[in-house]
Amino acid sequence: MQINDRHFELRLAQDRADLHAAQRLRYDVFVAELGADGPMVDHDARREIDRFDAHVDHLLLHDTRRAEGDQVIGVYRLLTEDGAKAAGQFYSEDEYDLTALKQSGRRLLELGRSCLHRDYRGGTAMMHLWAGLAGYIAAREIAVLFGVASFHGCDPAPLAGPLSLLHHRHLAPPELRPVARDAGYQRIDLIAEADLDRPAAIRAVPALIKAYLRLGGVVGQGAYLDRAFNCLDVCLVMDVTQIPATSRAIYQRGGGQ
Secondary structure, X not given: OOOOOOOEEEEEOOOHHHHHHHXXXXXXXXXXXXXXXXXXXXXXXXXXXXXXXXXXXXXXXXXXXXXXXXXXXXXXXXXXXXXXXXXXXXXXXXXXEOHHXXXXXXXXXXXXXXXXXXXXXXXXXXXXXXXXXXXXXXXXXXXXXXXXXXXXXXXXXXXXXXXHHHHHHOEOOHHHOOEEOHHXXXXXXXXXXXXXXXXXXXXXXOHHHHHHHHOOOEEOEOEEEEOOOOEEEEEEEEEHHHOOHHHHXXXXXXXXX
């Protein structure tokens, strides 16, 4: 499936202006929309910032129809193993023990801060980002993708159905299974599989997580309570070799690598 929206431009961030544009979109989504905060958030400049930004690649999707300076409408933050070494760790290691992944001998890429401007959700914008991600993965011979994805809110009770569904149907194999750290550990096996209303649980899974599951994504053990971002995080893992052949069409080579 080729994606031909000519007004979209996809490329890696090249300079400080690109980085600031990514951080502004992250602020709009994670801070203004979802209520996140943190010690490095710049409310005056409306930029969501953290220390890992110096060690990652930002994959940016531009809509060239928008005014200059307001064209970035999609972001993926990509942290390679070399970047993690420079940063001292992967971002998600604050929340998850990644020993199994790091000892797998597979080449890893951590995905983070994935977001779309609210006006572009439900269209082809995410497919453009995935097309760019596919090119990045191929060029760097990445074998395993992982990263935290979030359920909004910190109360596990209303999320018991979808969390339990992830545990019972989509738990990562032991050799690739991250484990949530004790400081924020939240069980996700909250409802027995026999008692689960599966259709309702599926409907309650956030769209991005659902998309990863369709591509063969699995989750780590437990969720992590992230009060700063007002969410419950699950750690998603995707073995690139296990992406179903019927789904590979989503990952057509994009430009801007």
